[in-house]
Amino acid sequence: MIDSYGNGGFRFGDMSHKGSILALPSGIHAWPVTDFSAVTRTDFALVMAEAEQIDTLLIGTGADMALLPEALRWRLKEGRMAVDSMSTGAAARIFNIMVSENRRVAAALIAVA
Numbered sequence: 001m002i003d004s005y006g007n008g009g010f011r012f013g014d015m016s017h018k019g020s021i022l023a024l025p026s027g028i029h030a031w032p033v034t035d036f037s038a039v040t041r042t043d044f045a046l047v048m049a050e051a052e053q054i055d056t057l058l059i060g061t062g063a064d065m066a067l068l069p070e071a072l073r074w075r076l077k078e079g080r081m082a083v084d085s086m087s088t089g090a091a092a093r094i095f096n097i098m099v100s101e102n103r104r105v106a107a108a109l110i111a112v113a
Contacts, residue, residue: 001099002092008111010092022046023095023107025053033110036061041075044108051079053104058095060088060109081106088112 002023003011009018012028020031024046033043047057057076059068068076068085076083086094088109098105 001096002107002109005088005092005109006112008113010109010111018111020108020110023109024050025104025106026050031108031110033108036066036110039069039072041072044072044076047076047106047108048079050106051081054079054081054106055104056082056084056098056106058091058098058105058107058109059083059085060091060107061085062088062110063112065090 001012003013009016010021017028017030020033022029022031029046031043033039047054065087066085068083073083089112091107091109095105095107
């Protein structure tokens with residue numbers, strides 16, 4: 001579960017991390033993405049490596065909602081995941097709800113100030 005977000009990072013468990021994160025079945029990983037407009041398919045390599053364990057991928061695009069480029073959306077759907085992009089705050093909240101329901105969810109969350 002994501003305990004909080006903001007100030008350029010996230011709190012989860014008894015830890016905190018400055019910067020963006022990937023919340024995957026294998027754990028929470030640092031994600032070097034800072035600007036959603038610059039995201040590429042290589043930024044999702046860890047997600048694709050664990051795609052068989054993920055039914056839904058939530059993408060937190062930062063402070064504002066942004067649409068995932070269509071080519072990237074299709075690439076991620078090759079992993080047979082439902083993919084939704086939204087603001088980071090909304091993605092973190094929905095991620096927590098889905099985790100509490102024991103759903104197979106992952107999140108790519110861009111840190112916000």
